[in-house]
Amino acid sequence: MNTPFADGIVNALTGAGTGRDPRSYNAYLFRRLSDVEIEATYRASWLCRKGIDKPATEMVRERRNWQADADQIKKLEALERKLDLWNKLKRAETLRGLGGAAMVMWIGNDRPDAPINPDIPGKLRSLHVWHKSRLTLGPMRTDPADEWYGYPTFYTLNTGGRLPVNIHPSRVIAFRGDPIPDIRGGSWEEQFWGDSKVQTVLDAVQNSDTAQNGFAALIKDARNRRVGIPNFTQIASSKDGEAMMAGRMKAMALGESMFGVTFYDSGDGTKGGETIEDRQMTWAGIPDINNNYLAMVCGAFDMPATVMLGKSPDGQNSTGASDIELWHKTIKARQDLDLRPCIDQLDVVLVPTALGAPDDEVWWEFAPLSTPSEKEEAETFKATADAMDKVRTSGAIPDEAFAKGYQNLLSEKGWIPGLDGALAEIPEDERFGLNASNDDDANEEDPSALQAGQRLAANDALPRTLYVSRKVVNVAEIKAWAKDQGLPELQDDLHVTIAFSRTPVDWIKMGGGWMGEDGKIVISPGGPRVVEPLGDRTAVLLFASTDLSWRNMSIREAGASWDHPDYQPHISLTGEPVDVSTIEPYRGKIVLGPEVFEEIREGGL
Structure with missing residues (x-):
C-alpha cells in the first residue's frame, strides 16, 4: 500500500498547502522572444538598453595589461588599435546580451572553411562582428575527441546578395547568451546560442516602464480647476453664448497670467455667481512604488542602482562604495568566465600576427576597473x-x-x-646592476678596486670575507677642487669604505643599506670636513655621515669584523707627499652610488 505524503507547510484554516490554496493554480509559461521583439525592447526602453550596454562597456573599458617586453607590447597594442579590437569586443558583448554574436577572423588569403593551423597561423587582417541572425549553424560536432566538440561543423554566413560563405569554427569566436538547461531539448541553434538577457528581464522592465509612464500621465492632473457657471448649458447651446463663454475663459486666463489673480462673477446678491474649485493631486506612495519597480529591474540585471541610475533611488538605503565594489566583482567574474575564453581564441592568431611567431612567454591580465586616488x-x-x-x-x-x-x-x-x-x-x-669593470690595472692596495669576475652574486649565502664600499658619483667636482688646492691629480675610482671584514660572514645577513633614489645617498654640503693623513695615505677627506656610521655598525653587529676601534667616513685622495696644512677642505655635496659587495683580495688592506 502506497502512503501519500506532502512536502511543505499546510494550514487547514487558510487553505495554504491544500487544494483550496489559490497558488495551486499558478504555473510558469515560457514564450521565447523573437529577434524582432528583443530588438524593439532594446531600442525602445532606456532601462533595457542601459542594462545591456553598461556591462559590455565595463568589461572592455580598461582593456588589458600585457606582460611582455616593451617592444612586444608596443607591437601588440598597435595591432589591437589597427583592428579596433576593443570597440568590436564591446559590440560583441552587447549582442551577447541580445541573444548571441559571432566575431569572425579574416586571416590572410586562407580558405575560410579550413581550420587554423596553430603552428603556422596566417596574418590576421580584420575582425567582423555579426548578430547570430546573420549565421546559420551546421550540424553539431558529436565526436568527443574532436577539439571543437559541441560546436557546429561550420558556420554559414549570410552576406546578403552574395553566395553564402562557410566558415570553420576555429575562425569564429562565438559570444553566446545565457546557457539553457538541457532538460526539455529544443532546437540545436537554440541550445547553442542560449537565451537573450532581455528574455529574463522583460517583465521587470515592462513593469517599471509602465509605472513611470503612468505616473507621467498623471502630472497634467497635478492641479485641476473647476469653474461653476450658472446656466452654463443653456448659454453654451447658442452660437453667441459659446463665443461669450470663450471670451470669458480668455479673460480669466489673462488675469491669472498677468496679475496672478483669478477674476470671476460673484453674483449680485440675488443670484448666484460663478464658483471656482481648485483640486490638488497627492502623490503619496507613488515614488516608493516607482523606486521598487526600478530596484526590481536592477536586481534582474544584477546591477546596483548606483550604476543603473547614477545614484541610489530615493528611499533606498545604499552606501555607494560597497555597491561599486560588488559591481566590479561582478564585472571581473564576467570578464574571466565569458570574455577571456573569447579573447584567448583570438590571441592564437593575434599574437603571431603582431610578433611574427607564437610566444608562450607572453601573457596578459585584465586591467583594474577602478582608478585609485x-x-x-x-x-x-x-x-x-x-x-x-x-x-x-x-x-x-x-x-x-x-x-x-x-x-x-x-x-x-x-x-x-x-x-x-x-x-x-x-x-x-x-642598467641591470651587473657592475662589470674594465679596469685592468686595479690597485692591489686599494680594496675597493673592482676586478672583472671578482664580484660574487649577493644571493650566494656561502660565508666569505666582505668588503663593502660606495663609489663617488660626482668625481669631477672633487677633482676640480683638488686641482685648485694643488693636489696631485686624483684617480677616477674615488670611493668610501663602509665595511672591511676579514672574518667570513653570510652576506645575506648583512641586510641592505639605506637607499635613496637609484640606490644613491647624498652627503649634504657643509658640516665638519677635514683633510688629514690616514694610514698609508698622505691625504684623505674626512667628513661626517650618520647614515654611513650606522651602516658600518649594523654590519659589525651582524657578525662582520672591523680592524679599527671606531669608524670614520672618508675619501682617500693621494699617497704622494703633500702639505695638508695648506689645503682648504672640500665643502660641496658628495654623491655616493649604490653599495658594492665583494670579497677582500689578497694583499688588500
Whole structure:
C-alpha cells in the first residue's frame, strides 16, 4: 500500500498547502522572444538598453595589461588599435546580451572553411562582428575527441546578395547568451546560442516602464480647476453664448497670467455667481512604488542602482562604495568566465600576427576597473617599494633578474614618468646592476678596486670575507677642487669604505643599506670636513655621515669584523707627499652610488 505524503507547510484554516490554496493554480509559461521583439525592447526602453550596454562597456573599458617586453607590447597594442579590437569586443558583448554574436577572423588569403593551423597561423587582417541572425549553424560536432566538440561543423554566413560563405569554427569566436538547461531539448541553434538577457528581464522592465509612464500621465492632473457657471448649458447651446463663454475663459486666463489673480462673477446678491474649485493631486506612495519597480529591474540585471541610475533611488538605503565594489566583482567574474575564453581564441592568431611567431612567454591580465586616488596610489607605491626591498634583500632572485622585473613593474605602473627613455640611454651592464669593470690595472692596495669576475652574486649565502664600499658619483667636482688646492691629480675610482671584514660572514645577513633614489645617498654640503693623513695615505677627506656610521655598525653587529676601534667616513685622495696644512677642505655635496659587495683580495688592506 502506497502512503501519500506532502512536502511543505499546510494550514487547514487558510487553505495554504491544500487544494483550496489559490497558488495551486499558478504555473510558469515560457514564450521565447523573437529577434524582432528583443530588438524593439532594446531600442525602445532606456532601462533595457542601459542594462545591456553598461556591462559590455565595463568589461572592455580598461582593456588589458600585457606582460611582455616593451617592444612586444608596443607591437601588440598597435595591432589591437589597427583592428579596433576593443570597440568590436564591446559590440560583441552587447549582442551577447541580445541573444548571441559571432566575431569572425579574416586571416590572410586562407580558405575560410579550413581550420587554423596553430603552428603556422596566417596574418590576421580584420575582425567582423555579426548578430547570430546573420549565421546559420551546421550540424553539431558529436565526436568527443574532436577539439571543437559541441560546436557546429561550420558556420554559414549570410552576406546578403552574395553566395553564402562557410566558415570553420576555429575562425569564429562565438559570444553566446545565457546557457539553457538541457532538460526539455529544443532546437540545436537554440541550445547553442542560449537565451537573450532581455528574455529574463522583460517583465521587470515592462513593469517599471509602465509605472513611470503612468505616473507621467498623471502630472497634467497635478492641479485641476473647476469653474461653476450658472446656466452654463443653456448659454453654451447658442452660437453667441459659446463665443461669450470663450471670451470669458480668455479673460480669466489673462488675469491669472498677468496679475496672478483669478477674476470671476460673484453674483449680485440675488443670484448666484460663478464658483471656482481648485483640486490638488497627492502623490503619496507613488515614488516608493516607482523606486521598487526600478530596484526590481536592477536586481534582474544584477546591477546596483548606483550604476543603473547614477545614484541610489530615493528611499533606498545604499552606501555607494560597497555597491561599486560588488559591481566590479561582478564585472571581473564576467570578464574571466565569458570574455577571456573569447579573447584567448583570438590571441592564437593575434599574437603571431603582431610578433611574427607564437610566444608562450607572453601573457596578459585584465586591467583594474577602478582608478585609485593620489593618496591611495602613493600608499600602494610605498607598500610595493617596501615589499620589493624585502624581496631583494632575501636573495631569492638574482640581481639582474630582479632589476629587470622591478624596472618593468615601475614602467607598467607609470610611477616614474620618462623611466623607459632614461633607462634606454644606460648601458645594459649598469642598467641591470651587473657592475662589470674594465679596469685592468686595479690597485692591489686599494680594496675597493673592482676586478672583472671578482664580484660574487649577493644571493650566494656561502660565508666569505666582505668588503663593502660606495663609489663617488660626482668625481669631477672633487677633482676640480683638488686641482685648485694643488693636489696631485686624483684617480677616477674615488670611493668610501663602509665595511672591511676579514672574518667570513653570510652576506645575506648583512641586510641592505639605506637607499635613496637609484640606490644613491647624498652627503649634504657643509658640516665638519677635514683633510688629514690616514694610514698609508698622505691625504684623505674626512667628513661626517650618520647614515654611513650606522651602516658600518649594523654590519659589525651582524657578525662582520672591523680592524679599527671606531669608524670614520672618508675619501682617500693621494699617497704622494703633500702639505695638508695648506689645503682648504672640500665643502660641496658628495654623491655616493649604490653599495658594492665583494670579497677582500689578497694583499688588500
